[in-house]
Amino acid sequence: MLLDKTLRFVITVLAAIGGLMMTDRIIPLLPPPITTEFMHTGVFGITLATILSFVLGGVVGAILGYLAAPFFIKYLWQLTYWGEAKLNRMPVYDVLAGALGLAVGLIISNLLGSAFLPVPIIGKYIPGVLSIVLGYLGINVSIRKRDELFSLFTNIPWVNKERPKGKSVDMSQYKILDTSVIIDGRIADICQSGFIEGTLLIPVFVLEELQHIADSSDLLKRNRGRRGLDILNRIQKEMSLYVQIDNRDFEDTTEVDAKLIKLGQLVKGKIITNDYNLNKVSELQGVPVLNINELSNAVKPVVLPGEEMTVHVVKDGKEFGQGVAYLDDGTMIVVDGGKRHIGETVGVLVTSVLQTAAGRMIFAKPKTM
Secondary structure, three states: HHHHHHHHHHHHHHHHHHHHHHHHHHHHHOHHHHHHHHHHHHOOOHHHHHHHHHHHHHHHHHHHHHHHHHHHHHHHHHHHHHHHHHHHHHOOHHHHHHHHHHOOOOHHHHHHHHHHHOOOOOOOHHHHHHHHEEEEEEEEHHHHHHHHHHHHHOOHHHHHHOOOOOOOOOOOOEEOOOOOHHHOOHHHHHHHOOOOOOEEEEEEEHHHHHHHHHHHHOOHHHHHHHHHHHHHHHHHHHHOOOOEEEEOOOOOOOOOOHHHHHHHHHHOOOOEEOOOOHHHHHHHOOOEEEEEEHHHHHHHOOOOOEEEEEEEEEEOOOOOEEEEEEOOOOOEEOOOOHHOOOOOOEEEEEEEEEOOOOEEEEEEHHHHH
């Protein structure tokens, strides 16, 4: 590669210059007789010290630099790839916040470091130490406070003036989607209705689990995984919500549910799920949960005893003579004495309503003519 050759040439030149400087510093430290001979003896007006510096310092340094360059280049590329991988896994807001914090830290260290330059011996080293310490603190603090930093910009009048009305986004209101709620599919309709606000956060480990399900050899799992990916594409392309892919992963944790809880704690967001167990564990660990099953039960129409409705009886019930019908939202209606009306559409009178963990059940009886 041309870049590798260029780097090797640069390292060789730097090593040669370093060898020259080192030799120039070593010769004056030799015993006086040898130093005098090197300084005053020469050929064609060139002293032995100059010749020795060039030969021993420059040439030997260049040879050593040329031989050692491949090792330096190898580790330099490894460091570059490592840094690139880390940056790629960070959200763009973390990168921007870190760059801003680093710039502020370096500016402060430069202002403080100049005051220590007159200090004997250690004065010239203090600015470098301050740059490392304050730069590191600037990156860490700005990443942790990124939401507050970006909210400062949204509060500037001339920034808000240019923003179209109705398109404001509160970056601090993260809603994290889990795998089950994506596959379920109802989240797309809820988003389209406008009841979800803030930033919709899709973790990269959830995407990986969806892809793994979509690549499964089992036909049912494969269809579920592909349905989930289609739902995500629909949310990203058709919805007015701000959708963000979060590249953070927690390598010390293998369970996706545990990763979701850690991410929720980190970004102070809410997890959207229909998983009962994840719901309970998240609440125990202080992460708010939006359960779409609870939302579905909450928006079902309220039916009171004594109301009349028309239903289609589809099968017999558990008890003798019972028939079972369903509303459009899936609510089960148990019709007392409805077995003889299986396959028919009949009018019924609601007798009672039972709310269970599985949902709402309505008990009714055929209307008397």
